[in-house]
Amino acid sequence: MTKALSIQNLTKTYASGTQAVKGIDLEVEQGDFFALLGPNGAGKSTTIGVISSLVNKSSGSVKVFGHDIDKDLAAAKRMLGLVPQEFNFNMFEGVLQIVVQQAGYYGISKKEAVKNAQPLLEQLGLWDKRKAASRELSGGMKRRLMIARGLIHNPKLLILDEPTAGVDIELRRSMWDFMQELNAQGTTIVLTTHYLEEAESLCRNIAIIDKGIIVQNTSMKALLAQLDMETFILDTAGLPEQLPEFEGYDIRRRDESTLEVDVKKGAGINGVFATLTQHNISVLSMRNKANRLEELFVRMVENGSKNGEQA
Amino acid sequence: MSDQKLTTATLVTAQTSIWTAFVTIIRKEITRFMRIWVQTILPPAITMSLYFVIFGNLIGSRVGQMDGFDYMQYIVPGLIMMSVITNSYSNVVSSFFSAKYQRSIEEMMVAPVPNWVILSGFVGGGVLRGLLTGTIVTLVSLFFVDTIHIHNIGVVISVVFLTSVLFAMAGFLNALFAKSFDDISIIPTFVLTPLTYLGGVFYSIQLLPELWQNVSKANPIIYMVNAFRYGFLGKSDISVEVAFGLILVFIVILAATCLYLLGKGKGLRS
Secondary structure: OOOOEEEEEEEEEOOOOOEEEEEEEEEEOOOOEEEEEOOOOOOHHHHHHHHOOOOOOOEEEEEEOOEEOOOOHHHHHHHEEEEOOOOOOOOOOEHHHHHHHHHHHOOOOHHHHHHHHHHHHHHOOOHHHOOOEHHHOOHHHHHHHHHHHHHOOOOOEEEEEOOOOOOOHHHHHHHHHHHHHHHHOOOEEEEEOOOHHHHHHHOOEEEEEEOOEEEEEEEHHHHHHOOOEEEEEEEEOOOOOOOOOOOOOEEEEOOOOEEEEEEEOOOOOHHHHHHHHHOOOOEEEEEEOOOHHHHHHHHHHHHHHHHHHHO | OHHHHHHHHHHHHHHHHHHHHHHHHHHHHHHHHHHOHHHHOHHHHHHHHHHHHHHHHHHHHHHOEEOOEEHHHHHHHHHHHHHHHHHHHHHHHHHHHHHHHOOOOHHHHOOOOOHHHHHHHHHHHHHHHHHHHHHHHHHHHOOOOOOOOOOOHHHHHHHHHHHHHHHHHHHHHHHHHOOOOOHHHHHHHHHHHHHHHOOOOOOOHHHOOHHHHHHHOOOHHHHHHHHHHHHHHOOOOOOHHHHHHHHHHHHHHHHHHHHHHHHHOOOOOO
C-alpha cells in the first residue's frame, strides 16, 4: 500500500551552513497516528517545513501519498494539511474568513467552504466566534483555529506541529479526543509535541530525531518495552532519620516524608512495601515519577549527546 | 476515449481550482483595503483635492494655458495617474509584506496555488485599488473643471490599466526583497515620489531646456503620464507608441523577475 508519507535521504543545509537535517529516512503508513519527537533544534520543524513546501530541501525525496513534491507538488499539497507551531494567520482577519479563504486556495468555492466550515468550527467551539478578528481570540482558540484551517480541505495526511502548546489541560484533553476521532475516521496524523504523555497516549508509531538524524523509529509499544526501569514516588506518613536497607532497590529520600524508588523491570515493588511495613512506615499514596516515554526520550537524547561528543 | 474524457475533466477541475484560488486572493485584497478605507481610499481624495485647489485654482489661474489647455485641465490626467501609480504600488507592497511579516503568506504556500496565481492575485488587488482611487480622483476633479475632455477612451483605459499593473508588480518585487517595514517605505519615498513629481504631472517637458528634456526621458513615469494625457487631451510630449512599448516591456521584465524569485522562494522559503 502507498505510504502516507515517505521520506528518503532528506538533507537540509541552511545558507548559514547549519546542517539541520542529515539524511533522514522515514515512512508513515496510511491511517497511522505517528509521533515525530526531538529536542529543540533537532530538525523536526525543518523536516515538516520541507514536507509542506515552506523550506527548500538540499537533497533527498519526499512523497505524500505517492506524490513526489519535486514532480507533482500540487497533488502532494492537496493530500496535506498543516497545523504549524507558530500562529501564522492575519491577525486582522475574521475566523470564518481565514478558514474560507484557506479552502479557496485549494479550489473550494466560497459557498461550499462556508458549508464545510460550519460543522468544523462548531466541533472546535469556534462557530460563535466566526466573525471575531483572530487577534481577539484566546491562545487556545487560536490553536483550534489553526486546526480548523488545516482541515478545511479534508486532507488525508495532517501534520500537527505542537498543536497543544500553551493550552490548558482541559482543552488539551478535548483536543486529544478530536485528534483521535479524526484518526479513527481515516486521517493519517503526524504529531510533534513536547508533551511526551500526549505522544504516548495518542501515537502508535514514533520516530525520535536528534541533531538532524533519526535516532529511533519504531512502534510506541516496542519503544516502551525497552524501558528497563521505572521510578515511583511514595508519599508516607513520615520517615525515620535513618532509612532502612531496601535490598535490590535504589531508594532516595526526597523530603521528610517522600521516597523515590527505582524498580527494575520484572522485579516488582512488593519488596519495598515489605521493608516499609517491617519498619512501620505507612504509605499514603504512590505515583510514577514521570511518564515512561519521557524517561526513554531523555536517555536517548543524552546518549546521542555523549556519542556526538566522542565523535 | 474514456481516458481522454478523464483528462479533459481533470483539466477543467484544475482550471476551476486555479480560478477559485485567484478569486479568493482578489476578494481577500478587496476586503483588506476596504476594511482600512480611511488609510487607503480617503487620503488620495483629500490629497488630490488639495492639489486641485492649490495648483489648479490658486496657482493655475496665474499659470494660464499649458499646451493649449487650461492649467487645471492639463494637470487632471497627471494627478489621476499619480494616485493610480501610488495606490497600486503601495497596496501590493504593504499587503504582501504584511503577509510575509505575519507569515500568513504560508496559507497560500502550503496550498496548490501556482506562483503566477499568487502574483496575479496580489497584482489584481493593487490594480483594483489603483483604479478605484483613480476613479475617485476623476470624480473629485469634476468639482474643479467644467468638463473632462476625452480624446481617445481606448488609450485612457489601456494606459491606466497597464500602468497600474506595472506598479503593482513593482510593489510586489519590493515586498519580496523587503525585510523590514523601513524597506517598504524607502522606494516609495526616495524613488517613486520624486519620479512621479518629475514625471510631467504638473508641467510639459517642452518647458525645460533640451538637456533636461533628455534627462527627463530617462524617467519612465514621463511616458505613462504623457500617454494618459494624450488619451484625454490628444497632446503628448513623447510618442504614445513608444510609451505603450515601454510599459509592456517593463511589465514583462517585472513579471518574469517576480515569478523567478517566487519560484526560488526569495524572502519566503529558507
